[in-house]
Amino acid sequence: MTWQKQQLPADHPPVKSGRVGVLLVNLGTPDAPTPGAVKRYLAQFLSDPRVIEIPKLVWQPILRGIILNTRPKKSAHAYSQVWTEKGSPLAAITAEQAEKLQPRLGDGVQVEWAMRYGNPSIPDRLKAMMADGCERILLAPLYPQYCAATTATVVDEAADTLKAMRWQASLRTLPPYHDEPAYIDALAKDLGAQLDALAFAPEVLLLSFHGMPARTLDLGDPYHCHCRKTARLLEAALARPQLRVLTTFQSRFGRAKWLEPATDTTLEEEAARGTRRLAIAAPGFSADCLETLEELAIRGKEQFTEAGGEEFAALSCLNAGETGMDMLEVLIRRELAGWI
Ligand SMILES: C=CC1=C(C)c2cc3[nH]c(cc4nc(cc5[nH]c(cc1n2)c(C)c5CCC(=O)O)C(CCC(=O)O)=C4C)c(C)c3C=C
Numbered sequence: 001m002t003w004q005k006q007q008l009p010a011d012h013p014p015v016k017s018g019r020v021g022v023l024l025v026n027l028g029t030p031d032a033p034t035p036g037a038v039k040r041y042l043a044q045f046l047s048d049p050r051v052i053e054i055p056k057l058v059w060q061p062i063l064r065g066i067i068l069n070t071r072p073k074k075s076a077h078a079y080s081q082v083w084t085e086k087g088s089p090l091a092a093i094t095a096e097q098a099e100k101l102q103p104r105l106g107d108g109v110q111v112e113w114a115m116r117y118g119n120p121s122i123p124d125r126l127k128a129m130m131a132d133g134c135e136r137i138l139l140a141p142l143y144p145q146y147c148a149a150t151t152a153t154v155v156d157e158a159a160d161t162l163k164a165m166r167w168q169a170s171l172r173t174l175p176p177y178h179d180e181p182a183y184i185d186a187l188a189k190d191l192g193a194q195l196d197a198l199a200f201a202p203e204v205l206l207l208s209f210h211g212m213p214a215r216t217l218d219l220g221d222p223y224h225c226h227c228r229k230t231a232r233l234l235e236a237a238l239a240r241p242q243l244r245v246l247t248t249f250q251s252r253f254g255r256a257k258w259l260e261p262a263t264d265t266t267l268e269e270e271a272a273r274g275t276r277r278l279a280i281a282a283p284g285f286s287a288d289c290l291e292t293l294e295e296l297a298i299r300g301k302e303q304f305t306e307a308g309g310e311e312f313a314a315l316s317c318l319n320a321g322e323t324g325m326d327m328l329e330v331l332i333r334r335e336l337a338g339w340i
């Protein structure tokens with residue numbers, strides 16, 4: 001027992017010590033596919049200044065006055081199309097990733113998962129891990145490509161949680177892994193197998209990444225470059241010269257200019273220029289979610305076929321499959337060096 005622990009009040013719960021924690025974090029999702037739950041989630045998500053970089057006094061009236069009165073109903077309908085028995089796909093898959101990582105890392109490491117927006121929250125999980133004796137915690141934002149709107153805000157939230165503590169855990173963060181051989185090889189293996197299993201031979205493979213306002217690139221966010229590098233390395237690793245590989249950005253939000261080319265317009269343009277068979281993959285998403293299952297697999301298919309395309313396949317993310325879990329174990333074990 002350490003000196004500090006002997007000073008705890010007599011009624012303090014027992015403190016285990018020396019454990020290592022790993023907290024897997026993904027973006028977040030509503031608790032239910034209903035307008036009310038989606039509104040609560042979007043209010044938190046879209047109030048984050050890392051996500052919407054517009055002065056609060058200008059943005060909050062637009063968010064509260066317009067967006068939160070219109071978007072939740074539309075988004076809830078989209079969520080209801082992909083919702084599962086285990087809840088939101090993003091939360092269910094992230095939970096499964098944590099569950100499968102736990103035995104791979106052994107008893108000395110406690111694996112937990114959190115959502116940056118919604119539940120379970122980062123503060124809730126960090127406090128629970130510390131109560132269980134985790135004195136060293138690896139924060140693992142599951143975003144291969146760094147972006148201030150995703151990676152940085154996870155670190156902010158963890159730091160804000162620790163800010164209120166006298167006795168803090170030591171934190172490390174998993175760096176972006178957009179060009180890690182373990183990630184590129186996992187994608188090439190998994191997507192290659194999915195392409196081979198298709199009933200048709202695609203002419204085009206579209207690699208669709210989540211979009212961002214274009215000005216973030218000028219402001220120095222490496223996200224665009226990370227996406228481009230992932231795409232270039234993945235194309236080389238796939239080594240399918242007969243397949244035309246394109247990179248696009250999806251999920252445009254608001255009126256500002258976003259990174260281009262856009263996934264939806266590219267799907268229409270490809271069909272219009274004569275492409276008949278197309279497969280789409282989303283290598284930037286570590287888990288299937290609304291953006292892949294609804295926006296790409298449902299709406300993307302409609303966009304492509306209505307413009308004249310004939311065969312369309314949306315390939316799944318690495319999720320909690322063996323290939324993806326092997327990759328996560330490699331990346332996380334390396335960050336735990338010296339801790340376990
Ligand atoms: C300006 C708004 C948005 C930015 C910037 C943004 C960046 C960004 N998002 C992801 C990953 C995901 N986004 C998801 C959903 C989603 N994204 C936005 C808006 C912005 N995203 C909204 C409003 C929503 C909610 C759904 C909707 O109303 O359309 C999801 C899926 C969540 C789920 O529950 O399944 C993911 C994952 C990245 C990686 C990113 C920047 C790189």
Ligand SMILES: [Fe+2]
Nearest residue numbers: 027210251291
């Ligand atoms: Fe998003």
Ligand SMILES: [Fe+2]
Nearest residue numbers: 224225226228
């Ligand atoms: Fe770039």
